[in-house]
Amino acid sequence: MKRTLFSHLFIYILSGSILMISLFSFLTFQLTENRFDDYLSDRFINERETVIETIETAYDGESQWDREILSGAIQNAMHSHMFVRIVDADGNEIISQSSPMGQHMRGMQMIEVLPGEDWFEEEVDLFSGENNIGTAFITYPGFQDYTSEEEEFIEDLILLIALMGLLTFVIAGVMAYLISRRLSRPIAATSERTQQIAQGRDIGEAETKDEKISELFQLQQSVNVLAARLAEQKRIRNQMVSDLAHEVRTPLTTLQGNVEAMLDGVWEVTPERLNSLNRQVIRLAHLVQLIDQLDDTENTNKQLNLETFDIKELLSNISISFEPQVNEKQVTLNLKAQSEMIEADRNKLEQVITNLLANAVKFTPEDGEISLISKRIKNEIIIMIQDNGKGIPEDKLDYIFERFYQVEPSRNSKLQGQGIGLAVVKSIIDAHQGDIRVESDEGRGTTFTVVLPESQKI
Template sequence: MKKRTIRTQLIISFLVIATLIIGSLSLITLGLTNNHFSKYVNERQEDLLKQYVNTIDLLWENSNGAWNNEEISALSAKALENNFYFSIEDTQGKIVWQLQGKDLEIARSKLKRNAEKVSQKKSVELDETIEDKKKLVNDGREFGWVTFYYLGPYAYTEHDAMFISSMKQSLMYVAFSALVVSIILASWIATRLGLPLKHVSDFTHKLTRGEYAQKIPQETSIIEINSLIDSLNDLSNQLEKQDSLRKRLTTDISHELRTPLTTLKGNIEGMIDGVWKITPERLQSCYDEIDRLTRLIRNIELINKIETNYDHLKKTDVDLYKLVESVIENFTSKISEKNISVKIHGERPVVSADKDKMSQVLTNLLSNAIKFTQKEGRIDFSITSDKNNILLSIEDNGIGLEKDQQFHIFDRFYMADPSRSSSLGGQGIGLAIVKSIVEAHNGTIEVKSNLGLGTKFSIKLPSDSK
């Protein structure tokens, strides 16, 4: 298939449509004009013949039922001016008047010359001589017949042919002018549509090369193209953020792996070189670092399993209120240490869920809330339900998050405050696990936070998750 630019395709399509429309309208207009004008000429011819019939009736009546050849001859000469001639016969079929000999040849020659002039003016085809016989009646009494002879099918005059010719020429000029205007409009419209689409195409190629900084300005009045431009600009922003996040993710993973490995290497090298004695404390330090690495890898594997559905959920009927109580009880010492007030509000709905996985969700959320809530702070759990969903929220009055941090809080290895999170033992992976588990239950999780005022996580689970 031959490929074209969108500008070329638009111009060709527009011209094809314009040509079809203009051509069809021109043909229809020409056909209707010819048809109506033919009817008009035919009716005019019929009226003219009736006038001659009435004139012959009048001449016969004025001559007291006789025929005046001089008057009929004069009428015949006038008929030739109107491009026909006639003959008259009485009721017995006897010829009363007709052109003969040289006069007949002259009449036919004159009609032929006129026909040639008419044909030359514009394609009006005149056939062989037509005979039109009409009855002569006076005071209700038939007294003869008159036969008219002319070149048919219609008695076109030279002026009639000129009119038809002029109409056809005018239609051709109009059609040609419309086609020229169509070409100009097609080129203009194609440029208006094609140029921004070319910019869009160039911009997408830049995106494939990782050039996210540039943006496309809205330069058209077409809603669909502007919407496409906005979507691409949003995509560019998202790709830029994802690229930045990927680089940060690589750095964070490297850091999380490098720190325990460096510690392990230093301890083992020291013990090998005899600089440090092999003591239970140093062995425990090495074991802790290995355990840290193990937990990191295990958490990454857990997310991958949940997101790829390799880890099948073992669903049972779970009393969510009771589950929250048991998770809070596991943190009793840490809660008491910071003298934090932890309360549960709401209903006691039963949800079909994996109890262990949901326990991990609550554990991670409560652990984060305790870490980032000051002493004598508060943490509130709220459980509500409606016909279709069960809503669980956990809200604290801790340090909160900045607005841009809330967009990435569920990303792997993302830590809103890396230095503080690291000092608190965080790996920036707990909330990623939370989101994966909730989505595996066909639920959603959202976060709302104000810096310095606190954070609220809201989980929505379907009432029937089976």
């Protein structure tokens, strides 16, 4: 069973936090313990040096030793877990813990110090000035035990590190929960919306204004755009089915009525009536051809018949062919083209310009003006078709290249304006590795801009 995004994030963040806390606590304890051991070792060395210096000051010359100073040195040595035996230059023992005085002093200590096998013995020469006055034999443990105060310090340190680790663990758990919840909730909500979209449910726009994380905001915006596009596509399909049903129903009803009348003998079979029926059949065939046109174009996009030609010559020929239409509608067609060579499929590019120019003539009112412009910018050929017609609503611009989309669907299209032309245009431009853009100001006009590479990379 797959876990949720929340559980994944929570486990990963918490596990990482626990690992970091454990590692930090371990390293802190190890570092503190090592530094404490170094401190004890340095302290022991200093204490040993102090004992030696005290013993040397107890010598008052001519083999005379101050017993009181020696007793203090022995006592300090016992506090530091050291056994000290002193002999003079002739090898005679002066004092040691095994002597009656040393045993008496040892018996008065709060702790009992007993040498073991792992103890070390060190010989230290004693000097008075430059004269050797004897030798001190110092016996001390190889491993320095902690005193009760030092053990309490170590225990308190371990307890403090453990409590800090536990507190940090709790804080990490809370933060992991909050972070996981913060990141997973909007993603889970977006995932639920995509499932609803996949199920075909009509959903509204998700709330995104309070989302502070840029990536999550963009994700929600993208899903909103996807939902809007799918909803619009559904509306387009429904409209297309309705329009096609109407377009097909009219000639079929006419055909059925006429044929039945002829079969029943109500109407006489005449060439005129057969010709009328034939026109209805041609109308149906034309409608089917329009529907198939887009798929045919898309299927042949990869089989462009490329040739190199002058774009100005092509636009000039197209503008000449439109003279009857522009004269009939009393609009002005201006050609502003630069002579530039382009590698493209001439017939398909002519189809693109013809389609766009036909739309411009169709939606430009009398006494309007249309401009057909071409120019070169770096390695691209720019073709623009501008008009001052009725324009396209801003909320419709994103859909005009969709199949069967019509800005103003009409049931009386008479086989024209089925929402296929611009989809074919887009398909041909894509096949040429180009781009087509549209800018429109409703009530003022529309500009279609076609951008094509000067040569095709195949």
